[in-house]
Amino acid sequence: MTPLGGLGEVGRNMTVYEINGKLLIVDCGVLFPEEHQPGVDLILPDISKIEDRLGDIVAVVLTHGHEDHIGAVPYLLKRRENIPLIGSKLTLALVEAKLKEHRIKPVTQVVAEDERLSRGPFDLEFVAVNHSIPDALAVMIRTAAGSVLATGDFKMDQLPLDGRITDLRAFARLGEEGVDLFMTDSTNAEVPGFTPLEKHIGPVLEQVIEKASGKVVVASFSSHVHRVQQVLDAAVQAGRRVVLLGRSMVRNMKIASDLGYLNVPEGVLVDLKKSGDIPDHRIVYMSTGSQGEPMAVLSRMMNQEHQVEIGEGDTVILASSLIPGNENSVFRIINGLMKLGANVVHKGNAKVHVSGHASAGELMYCYNIVRPKNVMPIHGEYRHLIANGKVAIETGVPQNRTIIGENGTVVDLADGVARAVGQLEIDFIYVDGKSVGRVTDDDLRDRRVLAEEGFISVVTVVEPTTAHIVSGPDIHTKGVAEEARVFDSITPKIADALETAMSEGVHDAKQLQQITRRTIGRWVGTKLRRKAMIVPVVVVV
Template sequence: MTSPDRSSVSRPPASPAPDALRVIALGGLGEIGRNMTVFEHAGKLLIVDCGVLFPEEHQPGVDVILPDWSVIRDRLADVVAVVLTHGHEDHIGGVPYLLRERPDIPLIGSRLTLSFIAAKLAEHRIRPVLTEVSEGGTLSTGPFDLEFLAVNHSIPDGLAIAIRTAAGLVLHTGDFKMDQFPLDRRITDLRGFARLGEEGVDLFLTDSTNADVPGFTTAERELTPAIETVFRDTPRRVIVSSFASHVHRIQQVLDAAHAHGRKVAFVGRSMLRNMGLATELGYLHVPDGLVVDAKTMDRLPANKVTLICTGSQGEPLAALSRMAAGTHSISVGDGDTVLLASSLIPGNENAIYRVINALTSLGANVVHKGNAKVHVSGHASAGELVYCYNIVQPSNVLAVHGEARHLRANAELAVSTGVARDRVLIADNGHVIDLEHGRAGITGKVDVHNVYVDGQTVGGVTETTLAQRRQLGEEGILTVITLIDTDTGRLAEDPDIITRGFEHDTSALPTLTTAIDKALAGAAEHSVTTIPKLEQLIARETEKWARKTYRRQPVVIPVVIEA
């Protein structure tokens, strides 16, 4: 397994051989999110997915995190298309930012996926070039011949992608599982996988998210009893929080609400938009009169109400978080049941449990994955992955879509089915893999970083910025205003101290005054008189004083005024 020696291929790779297929991982490896893979052949580039990663608590102020495509920025003219495997944010959320740089890059995907991304792009005032495909279809773009296969996932219309080039055949599963009784009766095309296996799959890119989970992923239908229990036993309102793209789960909630005589209202812009599109396209089946607007809902008895909203990951601005904080027009209280009908994404645990605790404090009964069977994963577990390896029998494997533990578990599954250990690759974001003469290997690494979206700013926030924000949040601000005698270079009077988020004892200020005056005296002896230099000196002395006196490290802002 080629992972222990990855540090030895940390240099940028040489140009690919003319007959090779190059794969550049720009996101989705070592993380759950911002999936983006670039395939290069014969001087052209094909991109599969372009998603976002949602920030964690140590990334304050960040809206989303994008893949770093700077390595191909000067080659965007060579991109023949972006293929989208399905409509989840971690696979399509970065597309608007990519298309800002070249709006006419063709987008290839299924009907629902393209509908979701077109609506998102309209908000960015981008008119995309769309090419709709479906399972069983084929398409050629540049040197890439594409074939699309149905895969079952937690959103309809997911596709696996077979990529044929002169260098070999690649099969990319996208996100998938092998639910044999899916709600939409659309199963993963294992027959197609087997057919490609007989043709000879040179490189198999497989979803790793559940590779460390034994057995097979639970069928979506097995959630029905738990959802039915919620609707049967709740005396007042049922409030369901889910991803705005989770059409299958929303369908189950709609069916349960209809069976129990409740009306439904969608809450939140993305939920309204996506469910409207899914209904219009026939992916969501809504009985006549079931869905009503918020004004109609206000006039109904509480036991006839179902609300479906976003916020299952504890996002601060989502509807459910605002309900929990008491800042939403919808008030949650005794007798209400809140159903969290989505998975718990790694990194969001603290935010989610804060919302659960807040809702519980308001008197609601909160039903979630931890106390009821209200969620199943959309990803294949170990048993399903082994099954796929056995029918595809790939020559080379690249584990994708997962954190480090998922990638390694997936790689071990491949080896256990007979794939040669030295042909099973575990890569990081930025690693470059070349497929040449039937063999794949890591040949180098390009620099990739987190690209932060902060309001209207893309890429302006750095790790240094985030460190400063954390320091501001944890340590506070200490502003030191000093009046300096220009003749002596010493303090003309004691400095003024202004603090925000930093508590201090005024009895300790004389020691700071003494330290600053002593440092200024030394600066005067060495003819250090410029204001920037003096401000740096005062900042250093103040930081030392704060560490010694309070064991804190506030952000120090020095202000020097010449008298």
């Protein structure tokens, strides 16, 4: 087993299983960029590690339909389009809609809980688990070398909105059979006790929407079918119509409605184009952007760049958890909306969201039910993996059988023993517009310098044979926040350095550019306390 993403981070989940030269992939998701990755749209698992073995892949199993588990599928299938995709009805419907945008027609197989099938040397059995999206599945992978139970994302909500609980009876049955390696969701492992019930959110949403005097905007993940259902029900009770905003929200909810996962009351949905005639106190906008994504609907509302305007008396509900790394973006959204006069309701001041992940008490139940021989926590930052591992050890899993890995950790399973036996170097694969994998960490470093420190160019025309400066040095700046005259004192020093170098026989343009960069770089660092990007241009005539 080798995770190519999802360990040490919340996103880009992907694990490769190998036996007898054949590969099985479980999940293939994306990670969303943080502020120190400017210009990046998405981050993919390091699928370059299996680029030369695409023909060995027997299938990709998708545990559920969230972007951090399915978002990278198009980029994998662009390398080999006929890799079979296995997943539940809703999961595959969401993937197929995504692939249609990439003009890829996939090979798919719909499965449900309690079903069992084989792909090459892998025998697969699927188990119902409860999560914040319907139709999530855990998968039992049986091979000649041993068995692995991978939970995907799950929790143990005992009163779920759709009545579909995590199948602990199946977990117990598999535990009796023998689970050699248990790979468990770690996201909430630091949280004691049990994750609150989803049904407790409905009454809070109803109360907030009922009391709102102006328009209401509810921001959530575009795949959170249960939350959208609760908003629809609360809107009906308050006598309001609902407008879905955001391309992914509209697409996903249509899929969920068509497949019977979302019950849309007659007449409650209205198109954005027709919503202008409805009074503010009679409408709810259900939008994307709960994580502060700059191009999402909620950010555009905050920047007053959307046709739905937020103002005094309006209510905005952020019905989602903070994904680690998005805190600053979300707080910026909250502050911006409040500045416009909106009442902002979020998880910090009202019970408008519960997590979709098992807390420590639920994990402990699972370990005691399954009684695995070995444990490898997955899906979470390193602190989450550590906390999950501690829960496993508390229930009796030996410490040397509890593997805290990271992306690229190669784990061998043989004779009932799992061992970390190697470490691959895993890179970030950046999607930047239509570019995939071409943007490097050095490029992002340059972008950060440009954003934070500014840009300085120095253009000089020289005649090396006479050690004469024909023109310049001309200094141009962007984002350095200094007046042009500030550079008057360094211009003659650059000219002196160049003339001295040319008189000593330096006639190469690149060497003269390096002298220019060093001269102005030292001065900018000392006088202006900046580390601006410096681009020297020396033209030799």
